[in-house]
Amino acid sequence: xxxxxxxxxxxxxxxxxxxxxxxxxxxxxxxxxxxxxxxxxxxxxxxxxxxxxxxxxxxxxxxxxxxxxxxxxxxxxxxxxxxxxxxxxxxxxxxxxxxxxxxxxxxxxxxxxxxxxxxxxxxxxxxxxxxxxxxxxxxxxxxxxxxxxxxxxxxxxxxxxxxxxxxxxxxxxxxxxxxxxxxxxxxxxxxxxxxxxxxxxxxxxxxxxxxxxxxxxxxxxxxxxxxxxxxxxxxxxxxxxxxxxxxxxxxxxxxxxxxxxxxxxxxxxxxxxxxxxxxxxxxxxxxxxxxxxxxxxxxxxxxxxxxxxxxx
Amino acid sequence: xxxxxxxxxxxxxxxxxxxxxxxxxxxxxxxxxxxxxxxxxxxxxxxxxxxxxxxxxxxxxxxxxxxxxxxxxxxxxxxxxxxxxxxxxxxxxxxxxxxxxxxxxxxxxxxxxxxxxxxxxxxxxxxxxxxxxxxxxxxxxxxxxxxxxxxxxxxxxxxxxxxxxxxxxxxxxxxxxxxxxxxxxxxxxxxxxxxxxxxxxxxxxxxxxxxxxxxxxxxxxxxxxxxxxxxxxxxxxxxxxxxxxxxxxxxxxxxxxxxxxxxxxxxxxxxxxxxxxxxxxxxxxxxxxxxxxxxxxxxxxxxxxxxxxxxx
Numbered sequence: 001x002x003x004x005x006x007x008x009x010x011x012x013x014x015x016x017x018x019x020x021x022x023x024x025x026x027x028x029x030x031x032x033x034x035x036x037x038x039x040x041x042x043x044x045x046x047x048x049x050x051x052x053x054x055x056x057x058x059x060x061x062x063x064x065x066x067x068x069x070x071x072x073x074x075x076x077x078x079x080x081x082x083x084x085x086x087x088x089x090x091x092x093x094x095x096x097x098x099x100x101x102x103x104x105x106x107x108x109x110x111x112x113x114x115x116x117x118x119x120x121x122x123x124x125x126x127x128x129x130x131x132x133x134x135x136x137x138x139x140x141x142x143x144x145x146x147x148x149x150x151x152x153x154x155x156x157x158x159x160x161x162x163x164x165x166x167x168x169x170x171x172x173x174x175x176x177x178x179x180x181x182x183x184x185x186x187x188x189x190x191x192x193x194x195x196x197x198x199x200x201x202x203x204x205x206x207x208x209x210x211x212x213x214x215x216x217x218x219x220x221x222x223x224x225x226x227x228x229x230x231x232x233x234x235x236x237x238x239x240x241x242x243x244x245x246x247x248x249x250x251x252x253x254x255x256x257x258x259x260x261x262x263x264x265x266x267x268x269x270x271x272x273x274x275x276x277x278x279x280x281x282x283x284x285x286x287x288x289x290x291x292x293x294x295x296x297x298x299x300x301x302x303x304x305x306x307x308x309x310x311x312x
Numbered sequence: 313x314x315x316x317x318x319x320x321x322x323x324x325x326x327x328x329x330x331x332x333x334x335x336x337x338x339x340x341x342x343x344x345x346x347x348x349x350x351x352x353x354x355x356x357x358x359x360x361x362x363x364x365x366x367x368x369x370x371x372x373x374x375x376x377x378x379x380x381x382x383x384x385x386x387x388x389x390x391x392x393x394x395x396x397x398x399x400x401x402x403x404x405x406x407x408x409x410x411x412x413x414x415x416x417x418x419x420x421x422x423x424x425x426x427x428x429x430x431x432x433x434x435x436x437x438x439x440x441x442x443x444x445x446x447x448x449x450x451x452x453x454x455x456x457x458x459x460x461x462x463x464x465x466x467x468x469x470x471x472x473x474x475x476x477x478x479x480x481x482x483x484x485x486x487x488x489x490x491x492x493x494x495x496x497x498x499x500x501x502x503x504x505x506x507x508x509x510x511x512x513x514x515x516x517x518x519x520x521x522x523x524x525x526x527x528x529x530x531x532x533x534x535x536x537x538x539x540x541x542x543x544x545x546x547x548x549x550x551x552x553x554x555x556x557x558x559x560x561x562x563x564x565x566x567x568x569x570x571x572x573x574x575x576x577x578x579x580x581x582x583x584x585x586x587x588x589x590x591x592x593x594x595x596x597x598x599x600x601x602x603x604x605x606x607x608x609x610x611x612x613x614x615x616x617x618x619x620x621x622x623x624x
Contacts, residue, residue, distance in 0.1 A: 039615035046610045060373050135614070260608065267614070268604035272592060274618045279591030280584060292580035296572065298358045302447070302579070303351035306586045 009037060013044065016143040019082070024116055024143055031135045032120065034277075042135065045142035050263075052084075052141035053250050056163035057151045058191075059172030064198040068172060068233040068242075069151045073109055075243045081146035084116040086136055088152040088162060116140065131273035133162045134266060164191035165266040167259060168249045170242070172196045173212065175204035189215055192226045194245045200230035200238065224252060283309055321349055325356065328455040331394070336428055336455055343447045344432065346589075354447065357454035362575075364396075364453035365562050368475035369463045370503075371484030376510040380484060380545040380554075381463045385421055387555045393458035396428040398448055400464040400474060428452065443585035445474045446578060476503035477578040479571060480561045482554070484508045485524065487516035501527055504538045506557045512542035512550065536564060595621055 015023030030037060057069050069085060076083045109115040120133055133150060140148045152163045163169055171192035189195075189212075197208050212228055219226075227245045231238030253259040291308060294300040327335030342349060369381050381397060388395045421427040432445055445462060452460045464475045475481055483504035501507075501524075509520050524540055531538075539557045543550030565571040603620060606612040 039613065042615060043613035046607075046613045049610055062372075138614075263608040264601075264605045267607040267617075268600060270614060271600060271604055271607065271617055271621060272595065274614060275591050275595060275621055276588045278618060278622060279587050283584065283587060288580060288583060289576075292583055293576045295358075295579040295583065296575040298361055301351065301355035301358045302450075302582060302586060303354060305579075305583055306590060309583060309587055310590060 009041060009044075013041075013143075016139075017048075019113065019144070021113065021116060024140070025118070027139050027143065028118055028136055031139055032132055038135075042138065045139060048142040049138055050141070052137075052145050053147045053168070053246070054137055054141070054166045054266075055147060055149045055246060056166030056169040057149055057172065058163035058169065059174075059196075059198075063172045063174045064233050065151055065172055068170075068196065068198055068231065068239075069149055070108065071231075071233045071236055071239045072149065072242060073115060074236075075239045076147050077109075077112065077114055079243070082114045082144065084140040084145040084148045085118070086133060086140070086148065086150045087117065087119045088133060088150065116145065131270070131277045134165060134270040134273070161269065165269050167253060167262055168193045168246050170194045170196055170246070172198050173208060174199040175202040175208045190219065193224065193249050194242070195226050195228045196231055196238075196242060197228060198231050198233050201232050201235075205230065223256070224249070224258075321353060321356075325353075325455075328451075329360075331425065331456070333425065333428060336452070337430070339451050339455065340430055340448055343451055344444055350447075354450065357451060360454040361450055362453070364449075364457050365459045365480070365558070366449055366453070366478045366578075367459060367461045367558060368478030368481040369461055369484065370475035370481065371486075371508075371510075375484045375486045376545050377463055377484055380482075380508065380510055380543065380551075381461055382420065383543075383545045383548055383551045384461060384554060385427055386548075387551045388459050389421075389424065389426055391555070394426045394456065396452040396457040396460045397430070398445060398452070398460065398462045399429065399431045400445060400462065428457065443582070443589045446477060446582040446585070473581065477581050479565060479574055480505045480558050482506045482508055482558070484510050485520060486511040487514040487520045502531065505536065505561050506554070507538050507540045508543050508550075508554060509540060510543050510545050513544050513547075517542065535568070536561070536570075 012023050012026055016027045027041070030041060035041070055072075057065055057072070059065055066087070069087075073083050073085060109117065118136065120136065137148050137150060150163060150166055169191050171189065171194070173195070174197065195212055195216075197205055197212070199205070209228055209230065216226060216228075227248075229238055229241045229245050231242060233239065250259075253262060288309060291300065291305040295302055295305050324335050324338055328339045339353070342353060347353070367384075369377055369384070371377055378399070381399075385395050385397060421429065430448065432448065449460050449462060462475060462478055481503050483501065483506070485507070486509065507524055507528075509517055509524070511517070521540055521542070528538060528540075539560075541550055541553045541557050543554060545551065562571075565574065600621060603612065603617040607614055607617050
């Protein structure tokens with residue numbers, strides 16, 4: 001990387017690759033803040049990527065995503081993997097307190113230098129989540145993590161897309177949450193590579209497994225059939241089975257050459273999101289406000305306003 | 313509207329404004345399909361808008377959104393309002409069956425010519441949901457509905473934004489779903505203008521109301537304090553209170569001049585989404601595929617790829 005800022009970047013990169021949490025954190029912040037150094041940074045990181053196993057974990061609120069992620073991190077660490085977690089949390093002014101529970105659950109890993117945890121805000125402008133998260137994953141891959149776990153609330157459009165762009169997407173459901181039907185409604189069954197019935201000690205777990213198995217028969221024919229794993233993440237039960245399923249999936253991706261396809265699809269989504277970011281960054285906010293007021297007052301139609309915004 | 317296609321459009325518009333369901337449906341389809349006639353169409357509709365009360369209904373899966381929406385439609389109809397419902401459903405290949413239940417619940421209104429119901433797919437490309445839904449609402453407003461109810465799964469970024477761009481956003485929670493904490497996690501409390509504790513006959517309803525009241529004390533100070541309404545939508549209980557709360561909110565918006573602000577904000581979001589659509593429509597898909605493969609193989613960095621895509 002060239003120049004004076006380049007020298008700083010090189011030092012930062014070296015520190016991050018040596019595993020220094022503070023340098024890793026600063027690198028990730030550069031990405032999140034849309035730093036002007038990003039092109040240089042990601043350009044020099046590119047050749048270093050491709051090692052990490054990228055795992056998406058998603059499911060409806062209350063299904064136990066954070067607990068499962070934490071247990072999964074523990075199991076991966078026990079195998080000797082260095083693990084990064086990207087937690088996509090809705091950035092609510094109220095969430096400070098509400099999210100504390102998650103942070104406490106994850107805090108068993110807080111002092112482990114082999115684990116890096118970062119929360120990413122999911123609210124904000126269009127495309128933000130879809131644009132930022134893949135780049136954060138890219139950076140964490142490049143600095144040497146063996147596994148990157150991306151945890152999202154798996155209901156919204158952007159959130160599901162982000163989780164689904166992992167190498168392996170783990171979808172959690174739990175008994176008594178409207179079961180598989182709600183998962184199907186949320187549109188997350190079709191992106192599942194591994195299905196987890198968490199809280200499998202609750203009544204209705206068998207019915208949920210049956211429902212999921214039934215739903216999978218409607219899945220478009222492919223050569224990978226998502227296994228259904230039962231877990232009680234809070235007790236650590238079934239987590240080894242989950243790791244086995246993820247490892248098996250990874251082997252299958254490599255064996256069949258699908259890993260490359262999956263990653264090309266991820267790059268495709270990332271490029272589209274960056275085009276969106278570029279388009280939005282070119283909007284003049286004051287002009288936007290003025291035109292929006294005119295549209296709201298029916299003095300101007302939306303398409304004329306868009307043409308004015310685009311300078312066409 | 314000028315031209316031969318324009319004559320068809322005029323007939324379509326006249327039919328829709330006369331309340332013919334088939335014409336309304338065709339108009340909405342033009343918007344959803346991004347018809348080339350949209351600029352003309354929305355241009356001629358603009359001056360007709362501003363009458364409808366736009367109501368967002370959102371909340372986590374399983375909270376009873378469809379049942380509540382259906383009961384709300386019934387109550388608004390009883391007041392003599394013509395009502396349109398825009399249901400934003402994740403478009404899953406599995407959802408056909410799963411969604412049938414909702415459609416059946418709504419079907420009590422299926423033969424009522426004063427009610428129009430349309431499902432909008434929430435999956436798909438970035439910005440799709442945010443771009444399409446406000447325009448569908450605009451059309452339904454212009455053709456004369458008194459109320460337009462927009463129902464979304466209230467967890468994802470796009471979904472929450474769409475619901476929150478209504479005049480009044482109704483946020484549903486239910487006892488025993490992780491309560492207010494999950495609502496806060498989902499980032500939907502802060503967009504609530506009216507809070508509903510549905511399934512209020514279940515144990516824990518009082519605790520949920522208390523939690524919500526507590527959470528509201530953290531809300532940034534404003535002059536509107538969201539009321540908390542208890543409902544059992546499946547039995548019709550509390551729906552009149554919900555309607556009262558919505559009417560009170562609408563009166564407040566008009567009295568304080570906030571209605572204009574809210575609508576300008578909605579136009580602003582719509583314009584941004586249309587700029588995104590325009591940017592994406594200019595991407596050459598074949599070039600995108602080729603560049604994505606190069607990025608995935610680390611032969612090219614993402615920013616160089618974006619510059620090539622943008623033709624900069």
